[in-house]
Amino acid sequence: MITQAIPTTVPQRTATTRLSAAELAAFRAKGYHVVRGLFDPNHMERLAVETEGLHARMAAHAPEEVDVSWEEGLPDGRPPRIRQLMHSERVSPIIDTMSRSDEILDILEQLIGPDIYLFHSKLMMKAAHDGTFTPWHQDWGYWQYGNIQPSQVNCMLAIDAADEENGSIRFVDGSHLQGPVDHARFASSSFSIGLEGGLDAFPSTLLEFAPGDAVFFGPLVIHGSGPNASARDRRANTFAFDRCGNQKNGELPERMHRRGAR
Template sequence: MIIDDIVRHYRAHGYALAAGLLQADEVARLRAVTDAVSAAAAGQSEETPVFDFETDTEGRSTIQRIKKPHRVDPFYDAMARHPRILQVLEALIGPHIRLSHSKINMKAARGGTALEWHQDWAFAPHTHMGTCVVSVMIDEARPENGAMQVLAGSHEGALLEHHDEDGYFIGAIAPGDPGADLSKAVSLTGPAGTIAFHHPLTIHGSGVNLSGDPRRILFLEYAAADAYPLFYAVDWTDYQSRMVQGDGASHVRIEPNRVKLPFPSRAGSSIYKIQAGLKARHFAVAG
């Protein structure tokens, strides 16, 4: 798929899938590095600076998330700076690009926590909406193993409510919210190495893994350099170190958008912990 096609689909639908941006050897290396990093968690079950864990349906501890992988292994940092990914991002958010965050979400076979429908803008508001999330499929993604789903066209709608009746941030859209048209759900499927791009207002989520195969995705979250984050205090040295292309000057662009901060929260900043307290869900619970 050529860049113009990716951008056209993204603008129209709030997401785009791209095959062939990575070479076969890069995909193989991505899988091998992830296997090696995961092996370092053997025997562990308590949260560490690198790993979050969950318990599968057979009572075994499995990795739920690798946190900030761009700091864990140089290969992930190189992936965040991949020229073909940046080429797409430049067409979407401009030439000056900062990596906001990275993570690897992992759904173990026959389990893996569902992530309820949500919008990233609810978690990560900036001074303007020049942000984009890139999802790199480490394994083949299928509906059966919990492929991410998006609601096509939802990026053209409003920021929906992600707080409960007591005013606490719960990180999910309530079932039945009229702003979430589930009939427009599209599964983002493809072989390992497939890459998806989605808009910060695109509603998305994923179900449990019903298959015997893992589903691992490297998420790379980007912002235009002049989109200043409104949800965390900036350490300037670290902030500048995450520039992946262009100039990280200190000027900021401000545009009118609806912003509701992801506070107060009962469970920190992890979406898994925040959504663990939900009273109502769209997706089934593993088990």
């Protein structure tokens, strides 16, 4: 059951302004925080065009350094479309530039400190009429294998408007405070692990977004999303950041470094 919904009508804030003390406290309490208008419409229009073009580009040739999952057999008859593209910054100059922007990094510095690297960037495209349910999960269920401590922070940037009808993200407020939880392994799912149960398994908050809005959230807050029952695609890019020195695999590549000391 959904306890509340946070709509897109929240008053706009200046993107370059750092989080206030109250906003930081809310992030610590809930495990996430929404920033409206992080990037302006001009940026988002350019990103929408670029990401739409990735379907044809990746179908023709996907570089080895990216990992592409495809959605096939779409009910509207369109050719296969990208469902998920890992390391999206390597094929999208706009996404790469955003991952280095003050708009994102100034807030990240408040949340994880001055020394920041990009753990990964992931483009997610939930096609219209896509019946896929993203199970409840903590990102730490996946990330613990590459990192020492659960100190990462995600910035999920909405490229399209998102609401309940087209499968927007939901959070279980404060669930990060219980620490890591055991995840089940799924035999057939785009997610290999997750928590058992459907959308009504936890009381949750549904978030709504306009293009350019973003949500920052940590690796232990439980989240998931429903299917896209609408005729509208839903695209978002998730930038996952961590503090330098928390990676298990030794020296940090320069291309992943974003701010401060390595």
